[in-house]
Amino acid sequence: MDITLESTTAAKIARALSKGRSEAGSPAMDMALTMVIIAEEDNVSEVMKAATVLQHEHPSRVLGVITGSKKRDSNLTARIRVGAGSPGESVLLRMSGQLVEHAQSVVLPLLLPDSPVVAWWPGKGPLVPAADPIGQLAQRRLTDAERTDHPVDWLKKIAAGYQPGDTDLSWTRLTLWRALLAAALDQTTGTVLSGRIQADRANPVGVLLQAWLECRLRVPVEFVHTPGPQVACASLTTTEGDIRIRRTDTMTCEFSVPGSSSRIVPIRRRDIAELLAEDLRRLDADEIYAETLAHLAKDSGRK
Amino acid sequence: MTNNPLRDPRDRRLPRIAGPCSIVLFGVTGDLARKKLIPAIYDLANRGLLPPGFALVGFARRDWEDGTFAELMREAAKAGARTPWNETVWEQLSAGIRFVPGAFDDDEAWVRLATTLRELDQQQGTGGNHAFYLSIPPGLFPTVVSKIDQHKLAVADQGWRRVVVEKPFGNDLASAKDLNQLIGNVFEDDQVFRIDHYLGKETVQNILALRFANQLFEPVWNSNYVDHVQITMAEDIGIGSRAGYYDGIGAARDVIQNHLLQLLALVAMEEPVSFDAASLRVEKQKVLASVRPPTDLDRHTSHAQYTEGWAGGEEVPGYLQEDGIGVKSRTETFAAIRLDIENRRWAGVPFYLRAGKRLGRRVTEVAVVFKRAPHLPFEHIDVTELGHNALVMRIQPDEGVTMRFGAKVPGTAMEIRDVNMDFVYGGSFVESSPEAYERLILDVLLGDPPLFPQHTEVELAWQILDPIIKHWSRKRRIDKYPAGSWGPQSAIDMLAADGRTWRRP
Numbered sequence: 001m002d003i004t005l006e007s008t009t010a011a012k013i014a015r016a017l018s019k020g021r022s023e024a025g026s027p028a029m030d031m032a033l034t035m036v037i038i039a040e041e042d043n044v045s046e047v048m049k050a051a052t053v054l055q056h057e058h059p060s061r062v063l064g065v066i067t068g069s070k071k072r073d074s075n076l077t078a079r080i081r082v083g084a085g086s087p088g089e090s091v092l093l094r095m096s097g098q099l100v101e102h103a104q105s106v107v108l109p110l111l112l113p114d115s116p117v118v119a120w121w122p123g124k125g126p127l128v129p130a131a132d133p134i135g136q137l138a139q140r141r142l143t144d145a146e147r148t149d150h151p152v153d154w155l156k157k158i159a160a161g162y163q164p165g166d167t168d169l170s171w172t173r174l175t176l177w178r179a180l181l182a183a184a185l186d187q188t189t190g191t192v193l194s195g196r197i198q199a200d201r202a203n204p205v206g207v208l209l210q211a212w213l214e215c216r217l218r219v220p221v222e223f224v225h226t227p228g229p230q231v232a233c234a235s236l237t238t239t240e241g242d243i244r245i246r247r248t249d250t251m252t253c254e255f256s257v258p259g260s261s262s263r264i265v266p267i268r269r270r271d272i273a274e275l276l277a278e279d280l281r282r283l284d285a286d287e288i289y290a291e292t293l294a295h296l297a298k299d300s301g302r303k
Numbered sequence: 304m305t306n307n308p309l310r311d312p313r314d315r316r317l318p319r320i321a322g323p324c325s326i327v328l329f330g331v332t333g334d335l336a337r338k339k340l341i342p343a344i345y346d347l348a349n350r351g352l353l354p355p356g357f358a359l360v361g362f363a364r365r366d367w368e369d370g371t372f373a374e375l376m377r378e379a380a381k382a383g384a385r386t387p388w389n390e391t392v393w394e395q396l397s398a399g400i401r402f403v404p405g406a407f408d409d410d411e412a413w414v415r416l417a418t419t420l421r422e423l424d425q426q427q428g429t430g431g432n433h434a435f436y437l438s439i440p441p442g443l444f445p446t447v448v449s450k451i452d453q454h455k456l457a458v459a460d461q462g463w464r465r466v467v468v469e470k471p472f473g474n475d476l477a478s479a480k481d482l483n484q485l486i487g488n489v490f491e492d493d494q495v496f497r498i499d500h501y502l503g504k505e506t507v508q509n510i511l512a513l514r515f516a517n518q519l520f521e522p523v524w525n526s527n528y529v530d531h532v533q534i535t536m537a538e539d540i541g542i543g544s545r546a547g548y549y550d551g552i553g554a555a556r557d558v559i560q561n562h563l564l565q566l567l568a569l570v571a572m573e574e575p576v577s578f579d580a581a582s583l584r585v586e587k588q589k590v591l592a593s594v595r596p597p598t599d600l601d602r603h604t605s606h607a608q609y610t611e612g613w614a615g616g617e618e619v620p621g622y623l624q625e626d627g628i629g630v631k632s633r634t635e636t637f638a639a640i641r642l643d644i645e646n647r648r649w650a651g652v653p654f655y656l657r658a659g660k661r662l663g664r665r666v667t668e669v670a671v672v673f674k675r676a677p678h679l680p681f682e683h684i685d686v687t688e689l690g691h692n693a694l695v696m697r698i699q700p701d702e703g704v705t706m707r708f709g710a711k712v713p714g715t716a717m718e719i720r721d722v723n724m725d726f727v728y729g730g731s732f733v734e735s736s737p738e739a740y741e742r743l744i745l746d747v748l749l750g751d752p753p754l755f756p757q758h759t760e761v762e763l764a765w766q767i768l769d770p771i772i773k774h775w776s777r778k779r780r781i782d783k784y785p786a787g788s789w790g791p792q793s794a795i796d797m798l799a800a801d802g803r804t805w806r807r808p
Contacts, residue, residue: 172316175316175317176351178309178316178317179317179318179320179351180355181309182307182309182310182317182320183320183322183354183355185307185308185309185310186307186310186320186322187322187323187354187430192308213309216308216309216311217308217309218308251389251391252391252395255355257428259428260323260356260428260430261426261428263355263356263395263398263427263428264395264398265351265355265395266348266349266351266389266391266392266395267351268389268391278316281315282315282316286316287313288311288313288314288316
């Protein structure tokens with residue numbers, strides 16, 4: 001059911017939520033977490049849809065926050081959705097005026113008791129997510145470098161303000177590549193001597209992949225600028241021969257390890273809901289990401 | 304694998320991907336293969352959990368080419384897949400699909416199989432790693448296993464050879480021992496994977512999480528607080544097309560021997576030293592070895608057949624009227640037994656197990672029923688509607704946990720009544736959580752055995768059931784219950800004799 005509240009307050013929204021739940025016939029819902037989405041008017045429908053898909057794996061209360069013009073009068077509008085085909089509830093909060101500066105004052109009373117809070121900036125997020133007023137309420141803070149103008153520079157900048165619990169979705173996008181490379185090394189007995197990444201210089205995924213490999217393998221990893229939206233190729237030179245994973249099209253790549261013929265394996269591009277679902281499976285800090293990001297920042301300082 | 308610098312135990316995002324290998328599937332035309340195994344293999348591939356170069360070999364007495372077989376597998380995968388269909392994934396998978404035609408006792412066919420496996424090692428890089436999945440009636444096991452042995456397929460110069468068997472693991476203690484010996488002669492014990500698909504279910508694994516990850520439950524998990532435990536596995540359907548398999552087997556052998564006794568073991572066992580296969584096994588074996596069947600088998604067991612009736616709004620035939628069932632069959636479609644566990648934790652706490660077909664609804668659950676509070680400081684009339692507290696672990700459907708306790712009825716009088724508190728475990732995310740077979744197949748390929756019962760557990764379970772089934776077989780008549788009900792009067796009487804009642808699940 002949909003309820004819209006004009007000129008409202010957090011308390012009224014909370015009352016409407018519990019009333020909505022009672023009327024949907026299920027006053028108690030098992031929700032695992034609260035997800036706060038700091039959205040913008042031009043991406044709100046896309047991200048709220050992704051959040052609904054996500055709710056199927058992680059039943060949650062989704063709070064969408066859109067901050068409008070500061071010049072207008074302070075006002076809070078809420079659109080509440082309970083039931084209606086999704087296993088959770090969502091509230092879209094539109095704020096304007098002075099309230100924009102105090103968005104967390106609306107969010108705080110609407111957080112589920114005790115359960116974890118995740119903040120997601122689907123657009124351009126803050127450089128220090130943990131210092132953001134809403135970020136401070138959250139255990140996990142998800143940003144997305146790909147949505148910024150200069151993703152790689154931006155990643156290097158957020159590295160300075162990293163706090164446990166931060167993750168950038170470009171790291172999540174990298175998981176399938178990392179899984180294939182780890183599987184390739186499982187099958188190889190040799191020692192890695194060097195590595196090579198072919199990707200667009202501006203691709204944050206490729207840059208993180210390079211940093212991760214350098215960080216884990218402690219060997220030089222060369223970055224070859226190859227224009228294109230996705231990582232084109234990753235290869236590792238080992239004492240036994242070359243490991244190579246080369247993208248053949250948007251869905252597949254060619255996988256070769258020393259000692260057996262090369263094969264085609266799927267490596268698909270996942271949509272945002274799948275990426276979020278992966279991120280929310282673990283709510284503690286991702287230390288490997290932290291180390292990779294630190295390596296990336298340190299590396300750029302050296303150059 | 305251990306010193307792969309890209310793997311870090313803190314890196315929980317990286318999925319476990321099996322190494323290069325193949326599955327050789329016997330019984331490809333069977334229901335299980337088509338409805339469960341093939342879709343599970345596709346789903347694993349689609350989730351990116353199968354190794355690059357995975358191969359699937361079908362072996363059956365059919366005049367098929369690789370292509371025909373691949374096409375049939377494609378249809379099966381498409382019909383049963385839980386993840387979205389992706390043609391590219393299937394194309395990659397089908398590159399490794401082979402078919403070996405021939406009868407199970409045809410030596411030439413086995414030579415062809417051996418050649419096929421060698422070719423796969425070359426073409427697909429399976430590296431000598433092959434799992435033989437016996438999705439076939441147990442009567443064919445001796446033929447297939449001895450041919451595997453004879454053609455030296457169970458030993459490899461490089462890589463591993465594993466065998467996967469499905470229940471039933473024999474039909475009594477003696478036959479289970481024979482079977483274990485037959486397989487044990489050919490395969491190493493740790494390369495034998497017995498599939499009890501219940502153990503692959505998230506909710507079954509959740510029993511261990513609930514018990515051992517929480518402080519709340521374990522202190523009361525003993526005879527000081529628990530009155531009794533009820534384990535129910537009810538199906539609303541009849542035997543359908545499974546007459547050939549079911550008749551002569553019955554509910555006790557079909558599900559109590561494996562699923563229900565495994566559930567009992569998980570609920571009753573002591574805390575394992577760790578969650579590795581060996582430690583879990585030790586605890587499960589200890590508790591199964593402490594289980595005693597009832598001394599008065601007439602009083603504390605019940606077996607029955609469903610008769611025609613109305614179930615869920617449909618008129619359905621009785622067991623004896625089902626296709627392929629003899630009019631004189633005495634196979635039970637309902638079985639209930641009381642078991643006692645002779646250890647300090649459970650002394651005096653009966654475990655009631657029941658399983659049956661054509662019961663009220665489809666449900667599997669474990670209910671831990673607590674004793675009443677030793678003293679109730681209320682007027683007797685206030686608590687007449689207060690029953691026993693209970694903790695119910697719902698295995699399927701509506702996976703989750705229910706707690707039942709007393710609460711005050713709103714109003715000016717003190718009146719206490721039972722209420723339910725529900726936790727729905729994944730009711731909303733079942734569609735994306737892996738199916739039990741996916742998990743189990745992946746574990747076979749990874750060689751990860753915690754979720755597979757080992758031969759000692761199987762034999763201990765038969766040891767518990769054998770005297771009961773023998774007792775039933777000596778009886779001339781079998782109880783009846785109308786289809787769609789919750790079982791025969793004898794099952795109700797069995798609990799009434801102990802002053803208890805069955806939960807209506």
